[in-house]
Amino acid sequence: MKKLFRLSVGERGVRRDVSSEIGFHIEMRTRELVDAGVPPDEARSQAVATFGDVGAVEAACRDERRKHVRERAWREELDSVVHDIRFAVRTLGRSPGFTATVLLTLALGIGANSAIFSMVNGVLLRRLPYANADRIVIVQHPVASLGIEDAGFSPPEVSDFAQARSIDAIAEYHSMSFDLLGHGDPRRVQTGVVSADFFQVLGVKPLLGRAFTVGEDQDGAAPVLILSYRFWVNELGADSSIVGKTFTMNDRQHVVVGVLPPLPSYPDQNDVFMPISSCPFRARPFMKTTRTARMVSMVARARPGTPAATVGRDMAAIESRSHAAYPDAYKGLSDAAITATPLRSAMTESARPAFLLLLAVAGLVLLIACANVTHLTLARHLRRQRELAIRAALGAGRGRLLRQLITESLLLSLGGAALGLLVARTGIGAMSSLAARFTARASDIVLDWHVVLFTLGVAVVTGLVFGIIPAFVDSTDLVSRLRDGSATSSGAKLRLRSALVVGEVALAFVVLVSAGLTLRNLAKLINTNPGYDPQNVVTAHVDLNWTKYKNSPAVRQFASELMAGLEASNGVRSVAIASAFPASSSSPQNRNPFEVRGQLVADTLRRPKAEVTYISPDYFRTIGAELRGGRSFTESDRDTAAAVAIISESAAKRYFAAGDAVGRQITFDNGKRWLTVIGVVGDVRQFGPTADVAEQLYLPFAIFTVRDVRLLARTNVTPAVATNLIRQTVRAIDPEQPVVDIQTLEQARRNSMASPRLTTVLLGLFAVVALAIAAAGLGGVMAYSVGQRTQEFGIRMALGAERSSILRLVLGQGIRLAIVGLLIGGLASRALAHAIEKQLYGIRGTDPLTYAGVAILFVSVAALACLVPARRATAVDPVSAFKAS
Amino acid sequence: MAGSDLFVGTLDVLILKAVSWGPTHGYAIGRWIRQTTNDGLQVQEGALYPALHRLERKGLLEESWGVSETGREAKYYKLTPAGRRQLRAEAARWRQYADSVTLALDAAEK
Numbered sequence: 001m002k003k004l005f006r007l008s009v010g011e012r013g014v015r016r017d018v019s020s021e022i023g024f025h026i027e028m029r030t031r032e033l034v035d036a037g038v039p040p041d042e043a044r045s046q047a048v049a050t051f052g053d054v055g056a057v058e059a060a061c062r063d064e065r066r067k068h069v070r071e072r073a074w075r076e077e078l079d080s081v082v083h084d085i086r087f088a089v090r091t092l093g094r095s096p097g098f099t100a101t102v103l104l105t106l107a108l109g110i111g112a113n114s115a116i117f118s119m120v121n122g123v124l125l126r127r128l129p130y131a132n133a134d135r136i137v138i139v140q141h142p143v144a145s146l147g148i149e150d151a152g153f154s155p156p157e158v159s160d161f162a163q164a165r166s167i168d169a170i171a172e173y174h175s176m177s178f179d180l181l182g183h184g185d186p187r188r189v190q191t192g193v194v195s196a197d198f199f200q201v202l203g204v205k206p207l208l209g210r211a212f213t214v215g216e217d218q219d220g221a222a223p224v225l226i227l228s229y230r231f232w233v234n235e236l237g238a239d240s241s242i243v244g245k246t247f248t249m250n251d252r253q254h255v256v257v258g259v260l261p262p263l264p265s266y267p268d269q270n271d272v273f274m275p276i277s278s279c280p281f282r283a284r285p286f287m288k289t290t291r292t293a294r295m296v297s298m299v300a301r302a303r304p305g306t307p308a309a310t311v312g313r314d315m316a317a318i319e320s321r322s323h324a325a326y327p328d329a330y331k332g333l334s335d336a337a338i339t340a341t342p343l344r345s346a347m348t349e350s351a352r353p354a355f356l357l358l359l360a361v362a363g364l365v366l367l368i369a370c371a372n373v374t375h376l377t378l379a380r381h382l383r384r385q386r387e388l389a390i391r392a393a394l395g396a397g398r399g400r401l402l403r404q405l406i407t408e409s410l411l412l413s414l415g416g417a418a419l420g421l422l423v424a425r426t427g428i429g430a431m432s433s434l435a436a437r438f439t440a441r442a443s444d445i446v447l448d449w450h451v452v453l454f455t456l457g458v459a460v461v462t463g464l465v466f467g468i469i470p471a472f473v474d475s476t477d478l479v480s481r482l483r484d485g486s487a488t489s490s491g492a493k494l495r496l497r498s499a500l501v502v503g504e505v506a507l508a509f510v511v512l513v514s515a516g517l518t519l520r521n522l523a524k525l526i527n528t529n530p531g532y533d534p535q536n537v538v539t540a541h542v543d544l545n546w547t548k549y550k551n552s553p554a555v556r557q558f559a560s561e562l563m564a565g566l567e568a569s570n571g572v573r574s575v576a577i578a579s580a581f582p583a584s585s586s587s588p589q590n591r592n593p594f595e596v597r598g599q600l601v602a603d604t605l606r607r608p609k610a611e612v613t614y615i616s617p618d619y620f621r622t623i624g625a626e627l628r629g630g631r632s633f634t635e636s637d638r639d640t641a642a643a644v645a646i647i648s649e650s651a652a653k654r655y656f657a658a659g660d661a662v663g664r665q666i667t668f669d670n671g672k673r674w675l676t677v678i679g680v681v682g683d684v685r686q687f688g689p690t691a692d693v694a695e696q697l698y699l700p701f702a703i704f705t706v707r708d709v710r711l712l713a714r715t716n717v718t719p720a721v722a723t724n725l726i727r728q729t730v731r732a733i734d735p736e737q738p739v740v741d742i743q744t745l746e747q748a749r750r751n752s753m754a755s756p757r758l759t760t761v762l763l764g765l766f767a768v769v770a771l772a773i774a775a776a777g778l779g780g781v782m783a784y785s786v787g788q789r790t791q792e793f794g795i796r797m798a799l800g801a802e803r804s805s806i807l808r809l810v811l812g813q814g815i816r817l818a819i820v821g822l823l824i825g826g827l828a829s830r831a832l833a834h835a836i837e838k839q840l841y842g843i844r845g846t847d848p849l850t851y852a853g854v855a856i857l858f859v860s861v862a863a864l865a866c867l868v869p870a871r872r873a874t875a876v877d878p879v880s881a882f883k884a885s
Numbered sequence: 886m887a888g889s890d891l892f893v894g895t896l897d898v899l900i901l902k903a904v905s906w907g908p909t910h911g912y913a914i915g916r917w918i919r920q921t922t923n924d925g926l927q928v929q930e931g932a933l934y935p936a937l938h939r940l941e942r943k944g945l946l947e948e949s950w951g952v953s954e955t956g957r958e959a960k961y962y963k964l965t966p967a968g969r970r971q972l973r974a975e976a977a978r979w980r981q982y983a984d985s986v987t988l989a990l991d992a993a994e995k
Contacts, residue, residue: 020960024911024958024959029912032916050929052929052930064938064942
């Protein structure tokens with residue numbers, strides 16, 4: 001019996017096998033019956049009859065057979081993949097140097113992208129936790145002539161806008177801080193004050209309890225409170241029985257009716273929410289009728305499918321009708337506009353350009369890593385030529401070899417991606433805390449499955465790229481290699497590798513230039529003369545409770561006790577109270593038009609404008625600003641009838657003739673009250689170093705008293721000690737008064753630079769990685785080239801060439817490659833300059849110093865990278881070089 | 886299927902047993918089952934073949950083509966190592982089952 005294996009796979013084979021098997025059975029049965037004496041013609045039909053339904057049996061067999069063939073094919077496929085992977089792991093394990101280098105390179109390249117993508121994903125891509133997010137528009141009221149982004153709306157105006165046909169709901173909002181009593185220490189809480197339907201409009205369902213209900217925002221409604229998730233967890237220990245408990249606020253009992261789910265801190269970081277009827281300011285009777293009482297913001301829900309722009313146009317039309325109907329209410333607002341911004345853009349606009357720039361640069365770093373890994377792989381294939389040739393000779397087809405090579409590269413890229421995710425994970429905490437300073441969604445920067453999926457995708461593409469390119473290059477000369485088994489077409493390969501290196505250098509140059517530009521930019525911001533001395537000054541936010549400090553004398557009493565108490569403390573050099581301080585905000589908060597006596601301007605829009613700050617006498621001494629002329633405020637400048645003002649240098653220059661400001665008079669209220677300018681003070685960067693110098697006016701706190709003040713203390717002691725002093729002094733005067741936001745003037749200045757800082761730190765890291773990879777690539781190519789030319793160097797030396805000339809030869813070749821890359825990179829950087837310019841404040845995207853610095857750095861690093869192979873070239877022994885050939 | 890009920894899995898275990906001495910073709914397997922059981926099970930001959938193919942797909946049997954005693958090309962089956970293990974397990978299970986049922990049926994009246 002001769003055995004032969006045949007699992008027929010084709011349909012025809014299956015049919016033939018089955019019918020042959022069953023035919024054999026019938027035949028054997030017939031024969032047996034004949035042997036038993038049955039007549040032959042009867043025997044066959046009897047055999048068929050005992051067999052059963054031949055057709056049905058054959059069909060059943062064929063079904064089994066087909067299933068069998070399919071399953072087997074799958075198993076074989078799986079087996080060969082497993083085999084490929086095992087083989088790849090073994091081969092990679094045999095060259096640990098190569099494997100480690102590639103894994104490290106990819107971990108950095110892919111990790112950079114995963115990290116940046118987690119920011120982009122968290123801030124720009126993730127779904128907002130509002131059911132109606134896509135239909136929510138933020139409506140604002142910018143007044144260009146006043147430099148105000150949003151003048152706000154009055155309740156009568158909100159009622160007008162509610163009529164807009166493009167929307168189906170509108171809610172009002174403002175935020176104030178109040179003291180919250182009950183359940184532990186008194187707390188100062190930021191409170192969102194909203195119309196009852198606010199959460200329904202956004203599409204937010206409370207985690208516990210309920211949202212506000214219709215009527216809860218009407219006068220006389222029982223006071224209720226909804227807690228933010230953060231406040232509930234951090235301050236109340238996530239007390240699950242909190243709904244129904246009461247807090248005292250503004251001398252009234254408020255019942256907690258709900259707790260919100262985690263939400264972005266937008267538009268403000270509110271601790272609690274209350275209906276408008278509970279806000280002592282919003283609930284004043286005149287608010288209902290006074291069109292100029294603009295203190296609230298608007299959130300509208302567009303009808304399904306209606307773009308925000310349509311809502312904007314609709315509302316602008318309503319606004320212009322109001323201008324015509326109530327001219328008195330719009331004095332000075334003739335150039336007010338209405339903008340409607342989709343919620344998502346409003347929340348992410350400020351972060352978008354920086355994030356996209358970072359993503360683009362991270363992409364470049366990955367490209368560099370890819371190029372480098374590609375040519376490492378090429379070099380490795382060269383070393384494996386004989387192995388590959390033998391496997392080809394043993395019958396491995398080109399496709400099979402290609403698959404093996406791609407399995408190896410995919411294994412490497414997936415390993416690199418896994419390490420890259422670790423890299424990203426370590427960076428995420430730092431990134432989100434920096435990002436928190438300029439986007440409300442920073443807490444959404446996490447490593448979720450979107451990021452993992454993105455990383456996986458990047459890894460697969462990367463693995464295919466550096467697996468296929470070298471394999472393709474190799475397969476073209478597989479045949480010739482088979483023939484003579486020697487390194488062939490190495491010239492072509494050197495050219496390809498040189499091209500890869502030039503590309504790497506060019507890309508790295510672009511990365512380094514962008515990092516260099518942001519670094520120079522940050523340095524420039526840091527070195528910008530702020531006009532004050534931010535060292536050794538501690539600031540605190542003291543927002544006095546209005547129910548306790550009902551009038552200005554009470555506030556002034558508190559302020560002078562506080563300042564006196566601090567001044568008496570050891571280590572305190574000077575103390576001031578002010579309504580704002582440098583870098584306490586990034587945009588104008590209190591910009592007002594005024595008139596100069598003798599130069600009256602009827603049109604409010606054309607009047608001079610300045611940011612107005614209320615200060616106590618020692619303010620300039622405390623922040624370290626310099627008086628340029630006249631005098632500063634004194635304790636005696638408290639006479640309302642003879643009010644005084646100090647003007648900033650730039651405002652003095654702009655609105656008065658040189659040296660003419662002191663002694664002149666100005667008015668904010670059409671001459672009802674005149675203030676005499678008594679001094680000129682040097683400009684300070686009031687809105688941080690990234691903003692232009694603002695024209696400013698300072699008025700005495702003793703006359704213009706506000707409840708929400710900042711305390712500033714210049715001390716000889718550490719910030720921690722100063723912080724304690726401030727807390728103790730406030731507690732001694734009023735134990736119920738919270739002190740928040742304690743920070744040094746320097747911290748405030750740094751915080752105002754958070755965005756350029758984040759960009760600089762990340763781009764700096766990318767630059768280091770890019771430079772290291774490109775340098776390694778260059779060194780690698782030079783080493784390869786030196787290896788190829790060993791014989792040539794031997795001959796040269798035998799003919800009397802100096803070692804130094806060989807060194808120069810190799811170095812020159814390497815540096816030439818680098819310079820070609822630099823030139824290409826320089827052109828590319830120039831072309832991309834405008835993209836990065838948006839991130840720069842003080843310098844241009846084509847800043848020559850940056851380009852030159854990066855070029856010099858690059859050439860030096862390139863020379864260093866080539867030094868090792870160059871020295872090896874000079875160490876070639878002529879005799880052994882000949883022998884080796 | 887006429888005659889006494891064929892317990893589920895019985896045909897499979899008989900087939901495995903039939904091929905346990907070496908490569909056997911389908912006809913011989915059927916004949917062996919008929920003879921050794923004295924036709925007691927009355928397997929319809931055709932039912933054998935789908936079962937053979939199923940066992941082959943499960944990896945319990947392995948096929949080979951050879952020339953039969955009559956000189957015709959025939960498909961032979963033989964046990965794979967997995968098939969042999971299966972036969973051992975099934976045989977033990979079957980015996981235990983049969984013993985239990987026998988014990989119960991032979992039990993004396995209470």
